[in-house]
Each structure stands twice: as C-alpha cells, then as structure tokens.
Amino acid sequence: MDTQRIGRRIAYWRDRRRMTQADLGALMGKSRRFVQSLESGERQADPRLSVLESAARALSIPVTSLLADAPGTQCIDGVELDAIRTALLRHDMLTGTADESAVEPLPVEVLERRLVHARVAFQAGHFASLGRLVPELLIDANRAAARHTGEAQLGAFRYLSLTLELTEGAAVKYGDVDLALMSGHRAVAAAERSQDPVIMASAARHLADAMTMHGQTHAAAAFAVAAAGRLESDLRARGADGLSVLGMLYLKAAMAEATAAASDDTRAAASARAVPDLLDQADGHAEELGADGNAVWTAFGPTNTKLYRVAAHVQLSEGADAVAVAQGIPNPARAALPKERRAHLLGDLARGLTQAGQREEAVDTLLDAEREAEEEVRCRPRTRALVEDLRLLGAGQAEGRLRALAARCGLPE
Incomplete structure (x- = not known):
C-alpha cells in the first residue's frame, strides 16, 4: 500500500x-x-x-x-453542493439582511476579483473548484450588499447577482434542478436591486435556463422574451455588454421552445415553429455585434449562435441537421471559444451523431470533448447518460475506446 x-x-x-x-x-x-x-x-x-x-x-x-490507483477527475460532490445550498438558505441570504459577523464587508473591487476568478474557472471547465469558491463568495457578496450604501451597494448587488448566476450554471452542469431554480430566482431579485439593465438581462437568461431545466418551458420562453422586450432600449445603449445579453435572452428562449417541442405537450408543434424565429433574432444581434466576444461571460457572437442551433437541432432529434451546422463552424472560430463552450459543442455534436446513426464518430467526438474539458464529459449527468446510451446501442470499432471512457466516467461495467 x-x-x-x-x-x-x-x-x-x-x-x-x-x-x-x-x-x-x-x-x-x-x-x-x-x-x-x-x-x-x-x-x-x-x-x-x-x-x-x-x-x-x-x-x-x-x-x-x-x-484508487489514479486520482481521476474530481467533480463537485454532494457535500459541496450541500454547502452551496446551506449558504443560500442562511437567514441573511434569504432576507437580504446583514449577518451578525463583525467582519467588515469586502470592497466591491475585491468581490469583482474573486468573481472573475470563479467565472474564469467555470469557462475553463474547472467546475469542481466552484464547490469551494461559491459558498464563501455568496456570503461575502450578500454581506456587502446589506452593509454598503450608495454606489458601492449597487455594485455589491451586481456581484451578488452574478455569483448567483454562477451558482445556477454549476447546478445545471450537475443536474441539480432545484438548486438551479432557487439560484436563478435569487439572481433576478439581486439584479433588480443593482439597477443595472445588463445585469437584469444576464440574470433573466440564467433563470430562463433553470426554468427550462425544471420543466417550465413555456414560462421560460415567455420570461426571456418579455425581459428582452422590457430591457432592449437600455441594452442597446450599453454596447457589446448590452447586445450580448440581449442576444442570449433569445437563445435561451429558443432552447426553451425546443425543449417544449420535444415533449408531448399539446403546444409542441407551435413551439417547434417558434425556434427558428428566436434563433434568427439572436443571429441579428450577433451580426450587430459584429464579432465573437465574451462580454458578461456570455461568449456571445456569431459562433455561439451556431452552437445554439446545433443544440436546438439535437433537442428536436434532428441529428443530421445538427451535424451539418457543427461542421460549418470554422475551426479558428471554434478554437477561440472558452473551453467550456468548445466541450459543450462537442457534447451536443456527439449526441447529434448518435441520432444520425454515426456512433463510432460520436465516441471519438466525446473523446475530443474530454480533451477540451474533462469535467464536462466525466462529471456532467447529461453527457454521462450519452455514454450509457452508446454502450447500449453499440459503437462498432469504437467499443474499446467507449469502455475506457465509461470507466473514466465512473460508470459501472
């Protein structure tokens, strides 16, 4: 030993x-x-x-x-998710009041640096680190929002909302529906207190995502579109930040409608018809923006709108169409995206290839995604489920590579 x-x-x-x-x-x-x-x-x-x-x-x-002989990939575990949930359920967090700590509230500049560190980790695909970073950041941002005054307080609400968005994003990655929805609602409330339309729109797109994951697809699409309509004039005045979050609202609305269309909902056909128009709206804002960017950590631009087209086709079980869109994305544009986005695209492409019957190619695409951001493949329930599906369907000459991947995902033989 x-x-x-x-x-x-x-x-x-x-x-x-x-x-x-x-x-x-x-x-x-x-x-x-x-x-x-x-x-x-x-x-x-x-x-x-x-x-x-x-x-x-x-x-x-x-x-x-x-x-174990090898350390393997470290994912957020139940203890760390519970720590995040415990922080959200504290009395001061629920009420938005100051806690009894004698610790002075952090300056807004310090909150910003710590948030940037956590957001960079997320976009690099290092999700496990959020289990340690997020609880303390939530408490510190709430304390600052409760105790600061004037412009400093508005800034604190801004970073509290953005931290709650990050919490929602991590919960989505790990399939914790209730935590995602709770975080999304809190992010919207904090954003309204910030009086910043960019933060309001950013929080709204995250809540729409959480609502979709929770099965509230029609409400999610309506909420995202309503937020876009309410805030559009203010967002247009904010340059790249405003256009980016505005475009993301339409992308989230499109995914909500695509998810509704994939269900046995009586309005499924209408939802399917709504998807292309919403994606076109986002395309229009991306063209206005003129280039790919990462304003407010959106990775929004012409390339990211194509990623959402791939995801929408996959959600609608249109695998061949998803593959065609993905293959039309130039390699340099894809390479310029954050790792999390690149791995997410490859995961969607693998699912599209599976739908199109190209299962060996799907396995190799998942291996490419693993090389980009291994936690996106090995830790995320959605991607692990695809690995399981491929094991059941069979992957031809890729069977050996698939078995090795399943082992790295911790799936039983």
Whole structure:
C-alpha cells in the first residue's frame, strides 16, 4: 500500500473540505499530530483499513477515493453542493439582511476579483473548484450588499447577482434542478436591486435556463422574451455588454421552445415553429455585434449562435441537421471559444451523431470533448447518460475506446 499516495489523498480531501488537521483529527478521535503523520505517509508502513475508513467517514467520501490507483477527475460532490445550498438558505441570504459577523464587508473591487476568478474557472471547465469558491463568495457578496450604501451597494448587488448566476450554471452542469431554480430566482431579485439593465438581462437568461431545466418551458420562453422586450432600449445603449445579453435572452428562449417541442405537450408543434424565429433574432444581434466576444461571460457572437442551433437541432432529434451546422463552424472560430463552450459543442455534436446513426464518430467526438474539458464529459449527468446510451446501442470499432471512457466516467461495467 502506497502510504505517501494515500496521505496525499487525505490531505487533498481535507483541504477540499476546508478542514484543519486538528479538525480531521477530532472527527477521527485522534490528535492533530496523528493526522499530520498520516498525511506525510509516516504513520505506519501499512495503515490499517479501519484508519482509512475512519478518515473517509470524516471526509464524507468513499474509502475507494483514498485507495484508487489514479486520482481521476474530481467533480463537485454532494457535500459541496450541500454547502452551496446551506449558504443560500442562511437567514441573511434569504432576507437580504446583514449577518451578525463583525467582519467588515469586502470592497466591491475585491468581490469583482474573486468573481472573475470563479467565472474564469467555470469557462475553463474547472467546475469542481466552484464547490469551494461559491459558498464563501455568496456570503461575502450578500454581506456587502446589506452593509454598503450608495454606489458601492449597487455594485455589491451586481456581484451578488452574478455569483448567483454562477451558482445556477454549476447546478445545471450537475443536474441539480432545484438548486438551479432557487439560484436563478435569487439572481433576478439581486439584479433588480443593482439597477443595472445588463445585469437584469444576464440574470433573466440564467433563470430562463433553470426554468427550462425544471420543466417550465413555456414560462421560460415567455420570461426571456418579455425581459428582452422590457430591457432592449437600455441594452442597446450599453454596447457589446448590452447586445450580448440581449442576444442570449433569445437563445435561451429558443432552447426553451425546443425543449417544449420535444415533449408531448399539446403546444409542441407551435413551439417547434417558434425556434427558428428566436434563433434568427439572436443571429441579428450577433451580426450587430459584429464579432465573437465574451462580454458578461456570455461568449456571445456569431459562433455561439451556431452552437445554439446545433443544440436546438439535437433537442428536436434532428441529428443530421445538427451535424451539418457543427461542421460549418470554422475551426479558428471554434478554437477561440472558452473551453467550456468548445466541450459543450462537442457534447451536443456527439449526441447529434448518435441520432444520425454515426456512433463510432460520436465516441471519438466525446473523446475530443474530454480533451477540451474533462469535467464536462466525466462529471456532467447529461453527457454521462450519452455514454450509457452508446454502450447500449453499440459503437462498432469504437467499443474499446467507449469502455475506457465509461470507466473514466465512473460508470459501472
């Protein structure tokens, strides 16, 4: 048994759980010195399984996480999602009031730097880090919004809303519908307090996404379109930021309608007819913008609108059409997108290829997505479900590559 490797794993998970060595020792009924020796690999040549089980229990992980030969991809786990949810359910967060902490509220500039760090991690496909970053950022942003005054308070509400959006985005990635919806609603409320139309529109597009995921597809589309109509004149005056979030509202409305069209809803046919018009609206704003960009972390522009066309075709089970649109995206334009967007496109393309019966190509496309942002493939329930579907359908000469991918996703044989 490699005691040093196991010790490093214990130290990794202890740090991820934000515990001190003394904290972990107390939970194990041991001293800080005991944990220090365990983490350094000096405790004993062959640590007893009972010791590892005790450490795993204190860290809320399976003991196999300490014994596995390779560390694998680290995804947000249930403990970290619970920490985010606990932060959202605090009294001060629910009421928007100041907590009882004697800690001074962070300056708006500090909130901005920390938010940028978290958003960059998200767009790089490093979702697991959000489990550690988001709870503290939520509490600090809410404290600042409650205690600051004047322009500083408006800025704090801006960053509180953007942090709640990020929370919604992480919840969508991990399939936590209720957390996504709760975060989306809170983001809209904070955005209204910011008095900033760009932030209002940004929050609205995230809530529309969460509503769609929650099955409220018609309400999601109507909400996004209403927000666009209400805010359009103000957004047009805000340049790239305004046009980007305006265009994203139409893209989210299109996806809501595509999701409704894929259901057995009595209005499915009408929803299907609405999708092309909404995508065309977004295309128009992208043409106005004139180039791809990443204003307000939207990655909005002509290329991203094509990504949403691919996603809409996939949602409508029009796999061949999705493949055709994806193949028409120039490689340089795709390469300029954030990693998360590139991996997301490849995941949608893999699903479109599966629908079109090109399952070997679908497997290889998923492997390309994994190389771009492995958490998008190995951690996201939606993509893991596609891996399972391909295993059931068969992937021809790609079977070996598919089995290896399924193992990296932690799927049972």
